[in-house]
Amino acid sequence: MSRIRIKIAGESGAGLLSAGEIVTRALKNMGFYIVADREYPSLIKAICGSCFRINASTEEIFSLDEEIDIMLTINRSSMYEYFDDLKKGSVWVHGYERLSGINDLLKKAEKRGVREVHSYAREIAFANGGSILMINMVLIGMLWKAMGFEYKYIASEVKEQFKSKPVLLAIDLKCLKAGYDSAEKQLEFAKPKKKTKTILLNGNKALALGGIHAGVRAYFAYPMSPSSSILTYFANYARKTGCVVKQAEDEITVANMTLGAMHMGTRALAATSGGGFDLMTETVSLAGIIETPLVLIIAQRPGPGTGLPTWTAQGDLNLAIFSSHGEFPKVVIAVSNPTDCFDLIQHALNIAEKYQCVVIVLTEKVIAETNSTVPPFKQKKIPIERGLVTGKALQKLKNSDRYKITKNGISKRWLPGKSKAYYFANGDEHWEDGSLTEEAKESGEMYAKRVRKIETIRKALPEPEIIGPKKAKISFVGWGNSKNVMLDIVQKNKDVNYLHFNYVWPLRENLLKKFFANNKNVNLIECNATGQFGSLVEAAVHQKFKKKLLKANGRPFFTEDVENFIKKNK
Amino acid sequence: MKNTTLGKLEKKSRQYEDYETDKIITWCSNCGNYSIQNALKRAFVLEGYKPNDFLLCYDVGCSGNGSDKIEANTVHGLHGRVLSLAAGAGIANSKMKIIAEAGDGATFSEGVNHLVHAVRNNYPIMFIFHNNENYGLTTGQASALTRVGTKMNAAPEGVNVEPLNACDFVLSLKPSFVARSYSGDPDHITEMLRKGLKHKGFAFIEIFQACPTYNRETPDHWFAQRVKDIKDLKKYDKSDIWQARKIIQDLENEIYIGHIYEDKNRKSFAEVQDHRKGVKTVLRDEVKHYDINNLI
Numbered sequence: 001m002s003r004i005r006i007k008i009a010g011e012s013g014a015g016l017l018s019a020g021e022i023v024t025r026a027l028k029n030m031g032f033y034i035v036a037d038r039e040y041p042s043l044i045k046a047i048c049g050s051c052f053r054i055n056a057s058t059e060e061i062f063s064l065d066e067e068i069d070i071m072l073t074i075n076r077s078s079m080y081e082y083f084d085d086l087k088k089g090s091v092w093v094h095g096y097e098r099l100s101g102i103n104d105l106l107k108k109a110e111k112r113g114v115r116e117v118h119s120y121a122r123e124i125a126f127a128n129g130g131s132i133l134m135i136n137m138v139l140i141g142m143l144w145k146a147m148g149f150e151y152k153y154i155a156s157e158v159k160e161q162f163k164s165k166p167v168l169l170a171i172d173l174k175c176l177k178a179g180y181d182s183a184e185k186q187l188e189f190a191k192p193k194k195k196t197k198t199i200l201l202n203g204n205k206a207l208a209l210g211g212i213h214a215g216v217r218a219y220f221a222y223p224m225s226p227s228s229s230i231l232t233y234f235a236n237y238a239r240k241t242g243c244v245v246k247q248a249e250d251e252i253t254v255a256n257m258t259l260g261a262m263h264m265g266t267r268a269l270a271a272t273s274g275g276g277f278d279l280m281t282e283t284v285s286l287a288g289i290i291e292t293p294l295v296l297i298i299a300q301r302p303g304p305g306t307g308l309p310t311w312t313a314q315g316d317l318n319l320a321i322f323s324s325h326g327e328f329p330k331v332v333i334a335v336s337n338p339t340d341c342f343d344l345i346q347h348a349l350n351i352a353e354k355y356q357c358v359v360i361v362l363t364e365k366v367i368a369e370t371n372s373t374v375p376p377f378k379q380k381k382i383p384i385e386r387g388l389v390t391g392k393a394l395q396k397l398k399n400s401d402r403y404k405i406t407k408n409g410i411s412k413r414w415l416p417g418k419s420k421a422y423y424f425a426n427g428d429e430h431w432e433d434g435s436l437t438e439e440a441k442e443s444g445e446m447y448a449k450r451v452r453k454i455e456t457i458r459k460a461l462p463e464p465e466i467i468g469p470k471k472a473k474i475s476f477v478g479w480g481n482s483k484n485v486m487l488d489i490v491q492k493n494k495d496v497n498y499l500h501f502n503y504v505w506p507l508r509e510n511l512l513k514k515f516f517a518n519n520k521n522v523n524l525i526e527c528n529a530t531g532q533f534g535s536l537v538e539a540a541v542h543q544k545f546k547k548k549l550l551k552a553n554g555r556p557f558f559t560e561d562v563e564n565f566i567k568k569n570k
Numbered sequence: 571m572k573n574t575t576l577g578k579l580e581k582k583s584r585q586y587e588d589y590e591t592d593k594i595i596t597w598c599s600n601c602g603n604y605s606i607q608n609a610l611k612r613a614f615v616l617e618g619y620k621p622n623d624f625l626l627c628y629d630v631g632c633s634g635n636g637s638d639k640i641e642a643n644t645v646h647g648l649h650g651r652v653l654s655l656a657a658g659a660g661i662a663n664s665k666m667k668i669i670a671e672a673g674d675g676a677t678f679s680e681g682v683n684h685l686v687h688a689v690r691n692n693y694p695i696m697f698i699f700h701n702n703e704n705y706g707l708t709t710g711q712a713s714a715l716t717r718v719g720t721k722m723n724a725a726p727e728g729v730n731v732e733p734l735n736a737c738d739f740v741l742s743l744k745p746s747f748v749a750r751s752y753s754g755d756p757d758h759i760t761e762m763l764r765k766g767l768k769h770k771g772f773a774f775i776e777i778f779q780a781c782p783t784y785n786r787e788t789p790d791h792w793f794a795q796r797v798k799d800i801k802d803l804k805k806y807d808k809s810d811i812w813q814a815r816k817i818i819q820d821l822e823n824e825i826y827i828g829h830i831y832e833d834k835n836r837k838s839f840a841e842v843q844d845h846r847k848g849v850k851t852v853l854r855d856e857v858k859h860y861d862i863n864n865l866i
Contacts, residue, residue, distance in 0.1 A: 213859060240864060242856070384857065422643045
């Protein structure tokens with residue numbers, strides 16, 4: 001087997017997080033490629049279960065299988081909640097003591113052909129000087145042995161995790177070893193031949209790093225899952241970066257502070273989720289008319305209302321594209337993985353500044369929190385492009401240059417205080433220096449100037465990317481996290497291809513039309529109920545998708561979702 | 571009342587003229603905005619400000635319609651949100667003075683949360699609060715500061731809810747600077763604005779503003795008969811918040827104006843950014859590639 005599919009299930013706040021992280025990092029350091037996501041309810045101390053899904057492989061992988069090879073259940077409720085994930089031949093690791101209390105499960109496991117790995121974890125922990133908190137160490141040891149890996153790899157991760165507490169570490173290691181020794185090897189996985197050079201991180205961290213790298217000096221936010229960790233990263237890095245990080249009183253404030261900071265000429269950034277973005281939309285419209293660059297991140301979760309705060313969706317594409325009153329250029333970029341996050345946030349800032357427009361970056365819960373291995377980031381690969389008048393040219397500016405009517409819609413922009421020329425950044429309709437006007441001719445010309453930028457931008461945006469062959473028996477079109485599952489599918493199936501959009505709006509149509517011309521069985525893949533992107537594509541190409549693979553239950557696409565669809569529709 | 575600023579302005583009239591617009595002003599005759607805008611220009615000149623030393627941020631409303639009637643760097647933002655916009659601007663470039671202006675609708679209804687947090691954070695903003703006790707630009711509806719019984723557009727029987735007292739509200743938030751003036755005395759406004767310009771944190775300056783079209787109840791001469799300057803009080807300690815709160819309560823008979831309160835020990839938002847201590851540059855000038863290897 002080349003892909004290891006692990007589930008660690010327990011309670012939020014009961015050591016699940018550190019157990020998942022230790023196992024993930026140990027696998028990464030052995031040289032495996034990793035995709036690891038957390039599923040949990042929106043509660044601090046959960047009454048129902050939550051789990052870690054880890055897939056590891058010697059080959060590059062991008063998404064998760066729904067099926068699992070091995071599951072560690074930390075507590076009783078998680079056994080019952082996730083028991084049906086265990087299929088014939090899969091391994092169930094647990095350390096429950098009162099076996100008579102789970103007799104029904106034990107019988108089912110035997111009947112189903114599930115291989116059980118059991119030790120009395122609490123007893124082992126106590127016998128080795130540990131407390132209740134060390135039971136997880138015993139369980140991790142058992143899991144590691146059952147997967148058939150050498151002890152040293154997991155031990156070094158435990159040492160790393162608890163290096164600041166040497167006394168406890170000694171007991172942790174004793175418990176880990178005792179757990180390891182108590183279990184039998186169950187599975188045989190191919191091991192990486194050489195260590196690959198990768199970094200392991202989630203999408204939100206990559207967005208923060210990309211922003212910091214591109215010169216974001218101020219970060220504003222109001223906490224909202226699943227965007228909140230971007231705020232945490234910016235705040236935790238502030239002492240090293242010197243960024244000003246402000247948790248403001250609401251999302252309206254966040255949007256206005258970001259806009260004010262961008263207007264004065266620094267690079268600022270803000271992130272939220274759909275509900276928070278609803279509050280920001282009026283400010284987005286203001287940015288549109290005063291032509292001040294603004295970049296906002298929407299980390300999507302299922303709505304409407306509070307919806308499913310800790311689960312995933314692609315439900316806010318229409319929100320990103322069509323919200324805010326009036327007509328004005330807006331760019332929507334969708335990320336897929338940490339590499340995209342790092343690169344595209346830099347491009348987003350450049351596009352916003354060059355075209356003096358709003359750029360909305362869409363991410364998804366599954367991207368925000370999935371830890372995956374990616375090649376180390378290439379720094380300074382993307383130049384910082386600000387589109388500002390600088391140097392001697394500043395002295396020649398006239399006030400009316402700021403909103404000058406131009407063919408491509410782009411006028412000169414300079415920072416307040418940098419030139420003798422000044423301007424009114426006027427939220428009311430205005431003429432070239434920003435002075436208010438309500439005259440039909442002037443109002444119409446200025447409105448048209450801004451709208452002309454849409455075509456200028458569309459032409460400048462990169463085309464979508466074809467993954468797989470140019471022609472295939474079955475084809476897909478999508479954006480965002482769909483790319484990850486399609487990368488895994490295309491790798492395994494030679495007669496499948498996928499057209500992926502990083503730059504979702506304004507929609508580039510050339511390659512899209514060719515893709516439809518070259519392929520006869522083109523389907524949509526989108527993690528929402530109405531096929532929002534699909535509708536935009538169909539309107540652009542004047543064709544219908546053969547079928548739409550949609551999913552709207554808070555879960556991301558697993559490889560099996562696409563495989564089953566292909567079987568039925570090829 | 572003796573005019574104290576015009577004499578000093580005489581030699582600097584050229585600088586004052588720099589801010590003058592040749593555009594047609596759209597405020598009503600006798601609108602309080604004229605004297606407030608003029609006082610602001612005077613204050614800039616008398617404090618030695620050059621046009622590129624400051625950014626003016628305007629809310630939406632009659633006061634906001636001054637945004638292109640002063641020759642300077644201005645932003646005309648959203649209704650109720652000017653303080654947030656101004657705070658962001660001030661964070662990005664702390665070397666330029668940030669001035670925000672908004673009316674009573676924006677400040678005490680649409681965006682009152684921003685006022686609370688602007689005071690709490692002590693953002694580097696001089697805030698000119700235009701209090702004409704109504705919504706002028708939307709044709710005379712009541713605001714949260716309109717007096718009980720006043721008949722207004724959409725309140726034909728008269729306002730039936732007690733108004734807020736702006737200074738009392740702000741003083742309850744432990745601000746760092748509060749002053750009050752009225753549009754009938756541009757000289758006094760100038761004096762307050764000059765003090766506000768010197769303040770590092772959030773300076774709240776309330777100006778009772780005449781609205782000849784929709785506020786017939788409290789025009790300039792109504793205030794002129796009632797205002798008293800705290801300068802004339804024998805014992806007044808402007809660092810005493812309880813004395814300040816007491817003295818601003820009366821909005822009917824003895825209405826106190828002047829530099830009402832100041833807390834000189836209160837740190838501004840910039841001063842509590844410990845991690846930027848000793849940094850000489852402003853965020854505006856720090857946009858470049860940053861090495862992220864030490865963060866991974």
